[in-house]
Amino acid sequence: MCYAIETSLITKKFTSIKRFRDLLFAPFSKKKLTALENVSLKVNKGEIFCLLGPNGAGKTTLIKILCTLMLPTEGRALVNGLDVVTSPAEVRRAIGYAISDERSFYWRLNASQNLKFFGILNNIPTSELDQQVKSVLKLVDLDRRADTPFKDFSLGMKQRLAIARALLTDPDVLFMDEPTRSLDPASAESLRHFIKEQVVGQQGKTIFLATHNLKEVEEIGHRIAIILDGKIKACGAPMEMQPVLEKLDRYVICLKFLPCNFLDRLSQKMEGMISIRVLDKTEQGTGTAQDTKTGQSAEAGQYVETGQGVEVEIGLAGTDGMHGMHGKVRLEISDVIACIVNMGGRIESCLKKEIPLYEIYSAYTKNVQAIDGQIANE
Amino acid sequence: MNFLRKAFAFIRRDFIEETSYKFAFFLQFFGIFISVLIFYFLSKLFGAAAVPYLKPYGGDYFSFVLIGVAFTNYLEVSLHSFSSSIRNAQMTGTLEAILVTQTEIPTIIISSSLYSFIWTSFRVIIYLLIGVLLFKVNISQANFAGASVILLLTITTFSSIGILSASFIMVLKKGDPLASLFSGLSWFLGGVYYPIAVLPLWIRRFSYLIPLTYSLEGMRFALLKGYSLRALSPNIMALGVFSLIMLPLGVLSFRFAVNKAKRDGSLTHY
Numbered sequence: 293m294c295y296a297i298e299t300s301l302i303t304k305k306f307t308s309i310k311r312f313r314d315l316l317f318a319p320f321s322k323k324k325l326t327a328l329e330n331v332s333l334k335v336n337k338g339e340i341f342c343l344l345g346p347n348g349a350g351k352t353t354l355i356k357i358l359c360t361l362m363l364p365t366e367g368r369a370l371v372n373g374l375d376v377v378t379s380p381a382e383v384r385r386a387i388g389y390a391i392s393d394e395r396s397f398y399w400r401l402n403a404s405q406n407l408k409f410f411g412i413l414n415n416i417p418t419s420e421l422d423q424q425v426k427s428v429l430k431l432v433d434l435d436r437r438a439d440t441p442f443k444d445f446s447l448g449m450k451q452r453l454a455i456a457r458a459l460l461t462d463p464d465v466l467f468m469d470e471p472t473r474s475l476d477p478a479s480a481e482s483l484r485h486f487i488k489e490q491v492v493g494q495q496g497k498t499i500f501l502a503t504h505n506l507k508e509v510e511e512i513g514h515r516i517a518i519i520l521d522g523k524i525k526a527c528g529a530p531m532e533m534q535p536v537l538e539k540l541d542r543y544v545i546c547l548k549f550l551p552c553n554f555l556d557r558l559s560q561k562m563e564g565m566i567s568i569r570v571l572d573k574t575e576q577g578t579g580t581a582q583d584t585k586t587g588q589s590a591e592a593g594q595y596v597e598t599g600q601g602v603e604v605e606i607g608l609a610g611t612d613g614m615h616g617m618h619g620k621v622r623l624e625i626s627d628v629i630a631c632i633v634n635m636g637g638r639i640e641s642c643l644k645k646e647i648p649l650y651e652i653y654s655a656y657t658k659n660v661q662a663i664d665g666q667i668a669n670e
Numbered sequence: 671m672n673f674l675r676k677a678f679a680f681i682r683r684d685f686i687e688e689t690s691y692k693f694a695f696f697l698q699f700f701g702i703f704i705s706v707l708i709f710y711f712l713s714k715l716f717g718a719a720a721v722p723y724l725k726p727y728g729g730d731y732f733s734f735v736l737i738g739v740a741f742t743n744y745l746e747v748s749l750h751s752f753s754s755s756i757r758n759a760q761m762t763g764t765l766e767a768i769l770v771t772q773t774e775i776p777t778i779i780i781s782s783s784l785y786s787f788i789w790t791s792f793r794v795i796i797y798l799l800i801g802v803l804l805f806k807v808n809i810s811q812a813n814f815a816g817a818s819v820i821l822l823l824t825i826t827t828f829s830s831i832g833i834l835s836a837s838f839i840m841v842l843k844k845g846d847p848l849a850s851l852f853s854g855l856s857w858f859l860g861g862v863y864y865p866i867a868v869l870p871l872w873i874r875r876f877s878y879l880i881p882l883t884y885s886l887e888g889m890r891f892a893l894l895k896g897y898s899l900r901a902l903s904p905n906i907m908a909l910g911v912f913s914l915i916m917l918p919l920g921v922l923s924f925r926f927a928v929n930k931a932k933r934d935g936s937l938t939h940y
Contacts, residue, residue, distance in 0.1 A: 306935055327935070353935065359770050363932045381772065389770045395763030398683060400690040405683075412679040413771035413778075415672065457767070 294373045296465050296498035297335035297358060302367035304328040304353050304522075327353045328522040331367070335515075337464070340492055340499040342513035344506070344653065350522040351502035355467050358500065359389045372464055388458030390468045394450045399443040403434055403453055406442055407460060414461045428456040431490060448479035455483075455491070466491065468501045472508055480508070488512045510649045518656050525656045530649055541608045543625050544571065546640040547632070550602060554637055562631060565623050567607040605645060676773055677781045684785035702793060706800045709735045723865045728894040733807045738862040740797035741824070741889050745856055745882055747783075747790045748828030749849045752836035755782035760843070769937065775928055776921075779836060787825070811896030820888040820902065823909035827881045830916030837920075837927035843936070856882040884908040 308323040328350045335341040343351050356362040358371055360380035369376045372386040397406050407425045416424055429435040432452040437445070445453065451471055458466050471487070472480035488511070491497050503509060509516055510530075517527040547554070559568055608623050625642070632639060689695055713732035721729050728734075756779065759765035768778055801807035831852055838846040859866065859873070860882030866874050877883045888905030891897040899906070931937040 304935065356935070361766060361769055361932070361937055362935045363929075365933075381774070384770060384772050387770075389767075391767055391770075393763050393766075396767040398687060398764065400687045401683065405686065409679050409683050410767065410771060412676055413768065413773040415772050418675070461772075 294337075295334045295370070296337045296339075297333065297341070297369075297371055297500055299331055299333045299354075299358075299369045300367055302328055302331040302354070302357060302364045302369055304350075304357065304362070305365045326522055328357075328364070331519075331522070331524055333517055333524065333527060335498060335500060337498050338492065338496050339514040340488065340501060340512050342509040342516045343500065343502040343519055344504065344509050344513075344516055345502075345519035346504055349504075349519045351504075351519060352469055353522075354519075355389075355469050355500070355502055358383075359387060359467055360384055385461070386464050388461060388463040388466045390451075390454045390458040390466060390471060392451065392454065392468070392470050392473050394447065397442045397450070397453065397457075400441060402439050402441050403429065403445070403456075404438040406453070407457060410457050411460050416460065424460060428459045431459065432456040432486070446479075447474050448476075448483065451475060451479075451483060452486070455487075459491070459495070459497075463497070465498045465500065468499060470503050470505070471501065472503075472505060480505075484508060484512050506650050506653060516649070518653060520656065526652075530646070530652060541625070542645040543606045543608075543628075543642055544603060544645050545606055545629075545632070545642045546603045548638045548640050551636045554635065555602070555604070558632065558635060558637070561635070562623070562628070565608075566628060569605040569607070571603045571605055673777060673781075676777055677784055680781035681785050681788065688785070688789075698793075699796070702796050703800060705739065706736065706797060706805070709739065710805050723867050726895075727865070727890045728808070730807075730894075732805060733801070733894055734865070734890065735863055736797060736801045736807060737890050737893060738886050740794045741821075741886060742857070742860070742862050742882065743790045743793055744787075744821070744824055745828050745860075745885075746853065747786045748825060748832045749835060749853055750832065751783035751786040752779055752829070752832040753839040753846055753849060755779065755786075756836055756839055757844075765937070776924070779833070779924070783829075783832075809893050812893045813896045813898060813902075814892075816897060816899050816902045817889055817892040819899065819906060820885060820892060820909065823906060823913055824881070824885040824889075827885075827909055827912040827916055830913065830920035831881075833920035833924050834916070837923040840924070840927035840931050841934075841936075856880050859883065861886050881909060881912045884912075 304327045305324040306327055308325050331350075331354060333341075343354065345351050353362065357364050358369055358376060360376050360383050363377060371383045374382045374386065376383050398409070401409070404425055407428065408421060411421050411425060426435065426438070429438050432455055434449060434452055434456065437449065442450070442453070455466075455468075455471070458468075468487075472483055475483065487499060487501075492499055492512075501508075501513070513530075515527070515529050518525045555568055555570070559566075606625075606628055608625065608628070625644075629639060629642065710732055713730070713735065716731050724731055724734055756765070759768060759782070769775070798807070798809070802809060831848070835846050835849040835852075838848055855876075856862075859869070859877040859880050861877065862882070866877040866883060869877065884905045888902050888909070891905070892902060928937070
């Protein structure tokens, strides 16, 4: 199968800038900084693939390698089946790069002049250029601002024009480096909607998007790769990534007509094996989340009155996300349900809860920090 | 054809940008006029004192220096336009956007500099027009075909050095040693303000290692004395040799610099 993007063990090392002291005492030494280490990814055609990582993780370096602006130190990268090192010109024909830096346009030229300039550099025939420029401007809803100098554009308009430029050649693969950076929430939302609905939904492009914005990834990403210190820590759809972590199974259970001190008793009975979090009192619907401490949940008993319904989030033992519990016995949700029923609880519904991306992301980050700490101690 | 279309796109881009700064654009004409005036009055000061040295060029200092200054503009633009176009694009952030297009780097570099060459040619014409129309510089015997050949070889030689200089900028980002050194030596040894005959013999020998010496001498012979192509052949040969050596050297060094910048990941750094 031909992937839109395929990288195999890509490594990129930079030679660090020498200090004056190094020039004097070690003029020939070459200190290397590793920006990417053995990065292997596969991106399917027509998907939005998000590369998620903090600043300095190596996201932009990877994009620049894939866009032929940088050569990898080791490894191989293919875009649309074309090698970025041996066939850079062909790769550039297949891609569009939406550079989020607003300085990448000519500020004294208007939107149309800017796009025509880049269109000519992209070998768009004269007979098609005008039409193509008009068409992409219309697509990004800037057709009425075609004659406005770029310097008079708002940040959101500049970002949209960057996407229009990337779409000029009708490429198969689009690279975006933090496209919503510096945008206000409404503009960012609008841009994300545009990418998802127009660029991918209607145009069928493959998007490779680098970001550190979790909301963005959650909203539009089909698949995600988490990159930290140049290494891919996880890759897949958010749900696929969960088993890679310690168990993060959580269920939302809706209970009806709770017996007296039910949650307290449940907590005590399954102490160390589950965590309980009250999400909502279903009959009163306060919507206020109240945490209960496992096994000592006096608050839960006070909060939820006898006979009231409640929606609770049950975290199974081994969960590392909610209260730092580390259970010794591994439970299944069926065990918890049986226990609730035996204690006289009435279950209205039970749904497995999707773990929010920020928890997956922070779990990876914590793991990395813990590993780093361990290495430092050793 | 495709190259011409792209070259024209760059020229158009630069023209729109330049003319959008209207005051600065028109101020340049004022600068040319003032510098011509300065040289005119300097020539009045020298009077006939410098005539023996200027005899091979027609004996008039104003004509001599006007052609020297006008055509040295080509040296400056050739030396600096390639590297400055890269540096400007790096600084403004447009380089990355250009490099990811389907245009090869040599086309980008050459096309980015074309506007500077056109503008320089325009300046040279203005210099000559002011000289001829207002200050009675005599170019009635001029051999324009010979001057064109000299000009073409001059641009080729200087541009090769300029591309070599751009290679340094590509790798070092700032502080290109070649352009500054070459420019300084050319102004000193190339006979811009004075004939090289005034230099002591041991310094004059170094003048013959500088392409500008042959360019300005050839240009003055062609425009002021109307020398034929045959008479200009020593200058043409010398510039031809410089071109043959410098052009491949410039192209190879630039290719090497681009690959190094891509390996280092510093292509768009500044």
